[in-house]
Amino acid sequence: xxxxIKFYHEMGSPPSFYRITSHWLTPLLVLALGLTLYxxxxxxxxxxxxYQQGDSYRIxxxxxxxxxxxxxxxxxxxxxxIMTFVWRMKVAEAVMMASAPIGALFTAVTLLTGMLWGxxxxxxxxxxxxxxxxxxxxxxxxxxxxxxYAAYDEDPRKAARLAALVAIIGLVNLPIIxxxxxxxxxxxxxxxxxxxxxxxxIQDWDMLRPLLVMALxxxxxxxxxxxxxxxxxxxxxxxxxxxVSKAIDGQAxxxxxxxx
Amino acid sequence: MFAPVSFIxxxxxxxxxxxxxxxxxxxxxxxxxxxxxxxxxxxxxxQSAEQHVWLQNSHYLGHKLGNKANLTxxxxxxxxxxxxxxxxxxxxxxxLLEEAGLAGYEYQFANDLSAGQxxxxxxxxxxxxxxxxxxxxxxxxxxxxxGCDWLYAMIERHLKQGGAVLLTAHxxxxxxxxxxxxxxxxxxxxxxxx
Amino acid sequence: xxxxxxxxxxxxxxxxxxxxxYQPLVFQLLIVTMFPLGLGAGAQTLAKIAPxxxxxxxxxxxxxxxxxxxxxxxxxxxxxxxVLSGMNLPLAVLSKALAHWxxxxxxxxxxxxxxxxxxxxxEQANGILMLSLLIATPIFSLLGTIxxxxxxxxxxxxxxxxxxxxxxxxxxxxxxxxxxLETTLGNSAYGHLMLLSGCAVLCLTLAPLAAAAAIKIxxx
Numbered sequence: 001x002x003x004x005i006k007f008y009h010e011m012g013s014p015p016s017f018y019r020i021t022s023h024w025l026t027p028l029l030v031l032a033l034g035l036t037l038y039x040x041x042x043x044x045x046x047x048x049x050x051y052q053q054g055d056s057y058r059i060x061x062x063x064x065x066x067x068x069x070x071x072x073x074x075x076x077x078x079x080x081x082i083m084t085f086v087w088r089m090k091v092a093e094a095v096m097m098a099s100a101p102i103g104a105l106f107t108a109v110t111l112l113t114g115m116l117w118g119x120x121x122x123x124x125x126x127x128x129x130x131x132x133x134x135x136x137x138x139x140x141x142x143x144x145x146x147x148x149y150a151a152y153d154e155d156p157r158k159a160a161r162l163a164a165l166v167a168i169i170g171l172v173n174l175p176i177i178x179x180x181x182x183x184x185x186x187x188x189x190x191x192x193x194x195x196x197x198x199x200x201x202i203q204d205w206d207m208l209r210p211l212l213v214m215a216l217x218x219x220x221x222x223x224x225x226x227x228x229x230x231x232x233x234x235x236x237x238x239x240x241x242x243x244v245s246k247a248i249d250g251q252a253x254x255x256x257x258x259x260x
Numbered sequence: 261m262f263a264p265v266s267f268i269x270x271x272x273x274x275x276x277x278x279x280x281x282x283x284x285x286x287x288x289x290x291x292x293x294x295x296x297x298x299x300x301x302x303x304x305x306x307q308s309a310e311q312h313v314w315l316q317n318s319h320y321l322g323h324k325l326g327n328k329a330n331l332t333x334x335x336x337x338x339x340x341x342x343x344x345x346x347x348x349x350x351x352x353x354x355x356l357l358e359e360a361g362l363a364g365y366e367y368q369f370a371n372d373l374s375a376g377q378x379x380x381x382x383x384x385x386x387x388x389x390x391x392x393x394x395x396x397x398x399x400x401x402x403x404x405x406x407g408c409d410w411l412y413a414m415i416e417r418h419l420k421q422g423g424a425v426l427l428t429a430h431x432x433x434x435x436x437x438x439x440x441x442x443x444x445x446x447x448x449x450x451x452x453x454x
Numbered sequence: 455x456x457x458x459x460x461x462x463x464x465x466x467x468x469x470x471x472x473x474x475x476y477q478p479l480v481f482q483l484l485i486v487t488m489f490p491l492g493l494g495a496g497a498q499t500l501a502k503i504a505p506x507x508x509x510x511x512x513x514x515x516x517x518x519x520x521x522x523x524x525x526x527x528x529x530x531x532x533x534x535x536x537v538l539s540g541m542n543l544p545l546a547v548l549s550k551a552l553a554h555w556x557x558x559x560x561x562x563x564x565x566x567x568x569x570x571x572x573x574x575x576x577e578q579a580n581g582i583l584m585l586s587l588l589i590a591t592p593i594f595s596l597l598g599t600i601x602x603x604x605x606x607x608x609x610x611x612x613x614x615x616x617x618x619x620x621x622x623x624x625x626x627x628x629x630x631x632x633x634x635l636e637t638t639l640g641n642s643a644y645g646h647l648m649l650l651s652g653c654a655v656l657c658l659t660l661a662p663l664a665a666a667a668a669i670k671i672x673x674x
Contacts, residue, residue, distance in 0.1 A: 085667075137621045144618045151608045161671045162604060166618060169600065169664055173622050176653070180625035184632065295534055295673050315540040324531025328463065330470040335463075342459035343539045 014234045015243035017091045021227045028224035035217035043210030050207075056120045063113035065214040066106045067131075069222060070138060073103030077145060078171030081164035090234070093160040096167060097149060098229035102222055104142035110135055130185040134178050141170040156237050267441055267452050269393075271422040274415065274438055276429055279445035285428045286323065288445065289397050292426065293320030305393065318393040325382040329371035333357055333381055336370055340385050348388060360384040361410065375402040383411060386418075394418065396427040400435070408432070456541045457549045464553030474522075475557055478515035479565050485511055486569045497574045504575035505583075505634035511569055512562050512587055513594065513627060519558050520598030520619065521605065521612045523550055524669065528606040533669070543669060544662035547603075551595040551661070559591030575638070582637040582647075586630045589650045596661035597622050603668035626653055 010016040043061035050057040077099050083092035114132055115125040126132070145167050152159035238244050265288070269275055277285050292303050294315055305314045327336050334353055341348045357366055360380040362373075370378060379402045386394055394415075400408050412434055415425050419438075429435050436442070442453045468474040489507060493499055527533035536546055566587055567580045575583070601619040605611030633646035 137624055140617060140621045144614075144621070147614050147617055148604060151605070151611065151614055158671060158674055161674075162668065165664065165667055165671065166604065170621065172660070173625075176625050176656075177621060180628045180649075184628045293534075294538055312540055315538055320534065320538055322531060322534065324529070324534065326531035326535040328467055328532055329530065330467055331463070335466070339459055339463045340535060343456050343536050343541060345456060345539075 012089055012091055014090050014094075014238055014241075015247070017094075018231055018234055018243070018247055021231065025224060025228055028220050028227070032217055032220035032224050035213055035220060039210045039213035039217050042213065047207050047210050048204060053121065056117065059113050059117045061210050061214050063110060063117060064211060065218045066109040066113065067135065068215060069218045070103060070107040070110050070135065073099050073106060073222065074138060074141065074170070074174065077103060077142075077167050078174075081145075081167030081171070084160055084164035085168060088161075090238070091230070093157075093164070094230040094233040094237075095226065096145075096164060097160060098226045098233055099222075100142055100145045100149075100163075100167075102225050102229070104139060104146065106218070106222075107135060107139045107142060111139065128185070130182045133185070134181045137177055137181070138174075141174070144170065263446060265443060265445065265452065267443060269424040269426065269441070271392075271424060272419050273440040274419055274425045274427070274435075275441035275443055276427060276436055276439040277443045277445065278428070278430075283445040283447070285445060286397055289320065289395050289426070289428065290322065293318065293322070293395050295320065295322075317391055318395060319386055319389055319391040320395040320397075321382055321386070321399065322397045325378055327370040327378055327381055330369050332367050332369055333362055333373075334366045336381060337385065337388060341388060344389055346389055353388070356384050356388055357381075359387070359410075361406065376404055376407055379403055380407060380410075383414070387414065392423050394423065394425045394427070396425065398428050398430075400429055400432050408434075412438075456536075456539070457545055460536060460541075460546060460549040461553045461556070464550065465556055468553070468557035474519065475561055478519055478558060478562055481515045481518060482511045482562075482565060482569055485514070486572050489573065501574040501576065501638075504570060504573035505579065505638055506631045507573055508566055508570045508575060508583060509586075509627065509631035509634060512566055512591075513623060516558055516562060516591065516594040516598070517616060517619065517623075518612070519554070520594070520601055521615055523554055523595075523598050523602035524606040525602060525611070528672075533606075533673075537669065537673065543666035547599050547662040547665040547669075551592070551599050554598060555592050555595040559587075559595055562591055563587045575634075579634055579637045582643050583634050586633045586643070586647060586650060589647065589654050590626050590630045593626050593654050593657045594623070596657040599665040600661055600668060603665040603672065606669075607672050626650065629653065 010020065039061060044058055047058070047061075049055060077096050080092045080096035080099065083089050084096055111132065114135070118127055119125050145163050148166050149159045149163040152162060235244055235247070267275060277288065279285050294303075294311060302309050303314055305317050308314075326340075328339070331339065334350070334357070337353050337356065338348075341353075354363075354366060357363060360383065362377060362380055362384070365373065365377065370381060373381065379399075383399065399411055403411060415427075415435070416438065418425060427435070444452075486507070489503070490500060493503070524533060527536075537543065563584055566583050570580060570583055571577075597619050600622075601615040604618060605615050608614065629646045629650040633643035633650065636643045636646060
């Protein structure tokens with residue numbers, strides 16, 4: 001237990017966060033790439049065809065993990081936002097601002113793959129069904145968090161606190177937005193085609209396996225990308241602190257051909 | 261922004277902050293006023309670090325004067341009085357405006373005043389609110405000779421009554437002569453001379 | 455009282471600057487003219503989209519006024535006057551919202567039957583239309599205080615304000631326009647109006663806190 005508390009405290013200070021996570025980046029990237037490669041090959045070539053949708057269902061191996069990540073990352077942005085707002089934690093601020101663009105990217109990927117899938121399935125790229133609509137609104141929430149931060153670029157600390165406030169407001173509203181959107185579609189139109197591969201979901205293990213592998217791969221990719229972004233965020237916002245010049249010196253020494 | 265600075269103002273004392281453009285005079289004043297949280301540091305009024313005690317006893321006048329353009333002079337003062345929970349009569353306000361050299365402008369919109377008159381309108385709040393501690397950012401700017409003399413006399417009277425004033429000013433020999441503390445903000449080390 | 459003083463001042467300022475009051479209505483009139491021009495003047499076609507269009511117009515015309523709730527005060531320095539007066543900040547936000555609602559919300563509610571008439575909205579829907587707007591316009595004003603407090607420091611913050619506020623307004627639009635639509639179809643709008651009222655109560659309690667937090671951060 002003591003170890004966990006110690007670890008938590010260490011992760012709260014920018015220098016030790018930087019030092020500890022530096023060791024994680026390479027393994028995370030290897031895991032993310034390896035799992036993606038395996039998941040895609042498994043999903044695209046070895047998983048059986050769907051009896052209704054044929055081969056076109058295979059886009060779920062990208063679409064569904066991306067959709068999961070789009071929600072999961074907003075939760076992280078929101079929680080990091082609370083930590084930024086209440087405790088003014090520098091590292092939480094970095095995690096929040098590092099996560100937002102990745103979340104927005106996954107949201108955009110979800111929307112795009114959804115549209116590509118919609119064309120053969122529904123005969124149209126866009127359909128105002130509950131999932132796609134709330135995903136689109138989620139994208140606006142991400143844009144709001146990033147937009148307010150970008151607008152206050154002359155004062156990053158103020159920008160981060162305002163972005164945190166926007167993230168928290170979004171987090172409070174997300175359930176209301178999703179509920180209202182689902183309620184709206186249930187009234188205006190019949191329930192649309194389920195995105196989870198037919199009405200009874202995926203039961204075949206050969207189909208489920210690549211999906212789960214891809215879900216893991218996106219998690220590792222997120223961790224890798226978020227941590228490296230958070231690191232550069234900290235280097236940038238703390239550039240006048242001593243630990244930053246030490247960290248950069250240390251890196252320069254490890255690389256041959258770079259003279260300081 | 262600027263090197264650490266610390267000072268104590270006793271009742272009846274005046275401190276003048278000097279420093280080059282961009283040295284952080286306005287930032288310091290705003291921070292003291294409570295418009296920006298002090299990132300590191302604190303302001304105490306009579307030993308109390310409670311913000312509401314500070315707010316109750318100080319009045320800040322910055323570059324942005326806070327007059328509403330399409331309210332009349334009287335309405336502007338009336339609003340500041342009510343928002344500060346101070347009750348004043350119409351007659352008192354008229355006397356106040358007269359003292360500020362704005363007699364006859366009572367029902368003019370603040371928008372129609374000249375820059376110097378707008379300043380006078382804002383400064384007349386100080387007389388109305390009766391706060392102990394005045395924080396004034398470049399109060400002499402835009403005032404004519406008469407206005408400068410009026411403000412100078414006003415500050416002198418306030419100090420005699422046991423008030424304290426912290427202000428920034430350029431080229432005001434008279435006010436510099438009156439000052440008890442001179443605070444010079446510098447990027448390396450702030451200088452306080454008494 | 456401080457609350458009343460701030461409301462009174464804001465209403466007076468808006469009243470003197472009449473454009474604050476009629477701008478949303480002119481905007482509605484301009485846009486409502488475009489619908490028959492673009493869609494064809496058939497009464498049936500217009501009546502079909504009328505519940506949604508009337509509601510969206512009310513929302514959009516309010517949206518363009520939100521930016522100035524705090525921006526004007528920030529720019530002329532009068533924000534500092536009431537923030538530094540020691541007045542409870544969420545209470546100040548509430549009075550700003552009330553003043554905005556009095557000068558923008560009420561005209562929009564009263565004008566809605568006019569746009570409804572122009573779009574052949576069935577007359578029996580007017581009651582629910584105005585009732586739904588009566589519940590929703592305070593939400594616009596309250597969410598507007600958050601948006602305006604967030605962007606008061608930014609030049610041309612209007613677009614950003616729309617991005618920030620739009621997701622929050624989505625449920626309000628769904629329940630509000632839905633209420634009017636259900637009425638034109640001959641159904642009860644009770645459920646919609648209840649949910650809309652729920653949103654209003656939530657906004658009334660949380661929005662002043664959020665806006666006050668944004669003002670504090672912005673003044674740092």
